[in-house]
Amino acid sequence: MDPLVKFCCAMVAIVHYLMEMALCITLLNDTVRRMELSRALITEKKRRRPQSLVKSGIGCHLFLAMDDDTFQSHMRLTRRQFNFLNDSFGRMGMAEVPKNGGGQPRVPLEMKTAMFLWYMANQNSFREIRDKFNVSRSTAHEIIVSALDNVCQLAASFITWPDENEKLRSSRAFQRSCSRERIIGAIDGCHIKIQRPRRHGIDYMNQKGYYSILIQGICDDKGKFIDIFVGPPGRVHDALLLRISPFFSERAEKMAGYFFLGDTAYIAKNFRHFILTPKRDTGVLTQEDLHNNTQISRGRVIIENAFGRMKCRFRRTRDLQNTSLLTCVKIVLAACTLHNMCMEERYTEHQEGCPRHDDENE
Structure with missing residues (x-):
């Protein structure tokens, strides 16, 4: 075969190979872009998805509905003493404030009192108390600090x-x-x-x-x-x-x-x-x-x-x-x-x- 013909056939083969390589690279780039776009969409969906906190505890109303002995074993106070402390907190400014506008509903006063007594009776962290009473950690901390100040004011009446x-x-x-x-x-x-x-x-x-x-x-x-x-x-x-x-x-x-x-x-x-x-x-x-x-x-x-x-x-x-x-x-x-x-x-x-x-x- 003529050398010139051989050279032309080889060049045609090289061009076909390069075209196939370019097509493969184009397809690969498209795949990478699709993957990046999919990842970005998933991330955006996760960011926009509302966070649902897992609450492992029981409601405050269940505490209050317990029989007297069980209630006292958890709260450490009798119901009469609990009511006295609850009323004292109310007079000291810890009472429930009516909800105005948006935001989370206010924590009832009885829940605040139960939360404080649970804090004193156990060694739970604020994260565990948050789960127990279905409130945020900052809310639990604020309630406990306020209750501590109020009980310290009552000390002169009991000691x-x-x-x-x-x-x-x-x-x-x-x-x-x-x-x-x-x-x-x-x-x-x-x-x-x-x-x-x-x-x-x-x-x-x-x-x-x-x-x-x-x-x-x-x-x-x-x-x-x-x-x-x-x-x-x-x-x-x-x-x-x-x-x-x-x-x-x-x-x-x-x-x-x-x-x-x-x-x-x-x-x-x-x-x-x-x-x-x-x-x-x-x-x-x-x-x-x-x-x-x-x-x-x-x-x-x-x-x-x-x-x-x-x-x-x-x-x-x-x-x-x-x-x-x-x-x-x-x-x-x-x-x-x-x-x-x-x-x-x-x-x-x-x-x-x-x-x-x-x-x-x-």
């Missing part, structure tokens, strides 16, 4: 110093339980576990190896708090906690010849005129001394039981993580206030996981 008749009644009760006269209460300190604060964090490390704030509690013969002091760092000793508390400067007027029962942390001389403590067991105590120590401990255990019941009923106080120091103080003050509110009526202890052995004075 009160006893009058003379109440002192006499308490002294008779302690005399029956521990054979000691003129005793009107027991005093002790208690650690509330917290997250390490950003400032002066080492000061909040207690001798047990975790960060905490302290609460000094004084209770009567029934375990009802008659005076509390909350907030000092966990590193502070119980004796120093008493000295810096407001009660210490008012002790002469408030005690008027009466005594508290305390442990050996209050054995200092300047406490002896109003706190009765056991003697330190150095191995040389007489049988009478050991008997006296037993009697004092028998009466003093009421304050440890009070702390244990408070932490059992309002489990939020067991561990306050991701919470500012000011909010920690408010939570503890609110728990003591609600504890005293519970003391006004018969309270059925929560059976599941309560009390815990480290609730007394953790």
